[in-house]
Amino acid sequence: MSFYEMSFELTNKCNLNCLHCLRDKSDMRSSISTGLFDSILKQAKAYSLQHVAFTGGEPTLHPQFDRIVDTVVAYDYTYHFVTNAWNFLSVWKMLNDPAHPGRMHKLSGISISLDGANETTHDFIRGKGSFKKILQAISILRVKGVDISVQITVNKKNFGEIEQMAMLASELGLKRLFYAHLEPTTLAFAQDLVLSPQQYREAEARVEKLKKAMKIEINFSLGHHEQLPFFQCRALTMYSPNIDYKGRLSFCCQISGYRDADDEGLDVVADLNTVSLFDAHKAWADAIHTFNLDKIELIKNNQLTELDAFSCYYCSKYFGKIDWMEKFPDNPWAQDVLKTRHTHRMKRHVPGRKKP
Ligand code: SF4
Ligand code: SF4
Structure with missing residues (x-):
């Protein structure tokens, strides 16, 4: 179902500085303009778009988040957003403004990031006070019957708490829980947070067991080990286009604005800002086609490595997001990158960008 939903990185602003954060913090802080946002949603009507998702940075820090939500409501889409809940009370007040009943009516859920089964682990990753704010937000949302999802990024610090985090989510009465692999960055390497490929697999196996044992809905998010080499994720099937805070359509938010990588990747x-949604869609279809042709060639020549089975890792490597790993030659991820990084790269012109 292509273009069922559209995902917006509303802003690159954030009130936290998490140790595992994927986003480039050196870029100037900015947010998508409300004019461009309105124009994109208007064009998306032609696709019978149903739903809009907000990520960031911290999406609620968009300086006109209320207006953004009202635009979604005006176009009759549903929406949800990912949040670190730091700002939750003021956002909640805005959403419940009686003058704008559509804000709650069209809200399909809120996804909260949790990174430990206890305050010590979570706050180590996300900063002091974060755990308490999340529990407060969850208790308010539960009383109001809002659909809550929680996402946990598994890393060396919380690896031992995978099962306790499911217990906590169950005790908190959450509807669903997503585990995700950490996308490696120089900071995560420096903090010794990055698990080995074997530990990635172990985490997946433990989550698989939890899925069977627990009543709460549990899933591993994108990026897990894929049996089929020609796996097509939601981005590659064009289910949900990703628009970044600069108004650019990119493959997906998993690798967008990657720390220590080229922002013009x-x-x-x-x-x-310069081309229509339709022309951007054509360019995306073209880029996915090239991406797939490259992958088929690698499959044909038996050139995919064992680690390429981690789908988002494969993309990070393919798009040159993790070339900096050469600074960590002893690491198994880095050894894989050094072995294969230059074998496949799409070369094409991006519409709306000046030719070099
Ligand atoms: S992980 Fe999310 S909440 Fe944490 S610093 Fe990055 S954008 Fe902000
Ligand atoms: S990084 Fe690649 S595999 Fe992962 S969601 Fe994005 S396009 Fe899909």
């Missing part, structure tokens, strides 16, 4: 497909 080839995962950026088109600039919606």
Whole structure:
């Protein structure tokens, strides 16, 4: 179901500085303009778009988050957002403004990031006071019957708490729980948070067991080990286009604005400030086609490595997001990158961008 939903990185602003954060913090702080946002949603009507998702940075820090939500409501889409809950009370007040009943009516859920089964682990990753704020937000949302999902990024610090985190989510009465692999960054390497490939597999196996044992809905998010080499994720099937805070359509938010990588990377497909959604869609279809042809060639020549089975890791490597790993030659991820990084890269022109 292509273009069922659209995902917006509303802003690169954030009130936290999590140790595992994927996003580049050196870029100037900015947010998508409300004019461009409105124009994209208007064009998306032609696709019978149903749903809008907000990520960031911290999406609620968009300086006109209320207006953004009202635009979604005006176009009759549903929406949900990912949040670190630091700002939750003021956002909740805005959403419940009686003058704007559509804000709650069209809200389909809130996804909260949790990174430990206890305050010590979680706050080590996300900063002091974060755990308490999350528990407060969850208790308010539960009373109001809002659909809550929690996402946990598994790393060396919380690896021993995978099962306790499921217990905590169950005790908190959450509807669903997602585990995700950490996307490696220089900071995560420096903090010794990055698990080995074997530990990635172990985490997946433990989550698989939890799925069977627990009543709460549990899933591993994108990026887990894939049996089929020609796996097509939601981004590759164009289910949900990703628009970044600069108004650019990119492959997906998993690798967008990657810390220590080129911001003008080839995962950026088109600039919606200068081209229509339809032309951006064509460029995206073209880019996915090239991506797939490259993958088929690798399969044909038996050139995929064992670690390429981690789908988001494969993309990080393919799009040159983790070339910096050469600084860590003893690490198994880095050894894989050094072995294969230059064998496949799409070369093409991005519509809306000046030719070099
Ligand atoms: S992980 Fe999310 S909440 Fe944490 S610093 Fe990055 S954008 Fe902010
Ligand atoms: S990084 Fe690649 S595999 Fe992962 S969600 Fe994005 S396009 Fe899909």
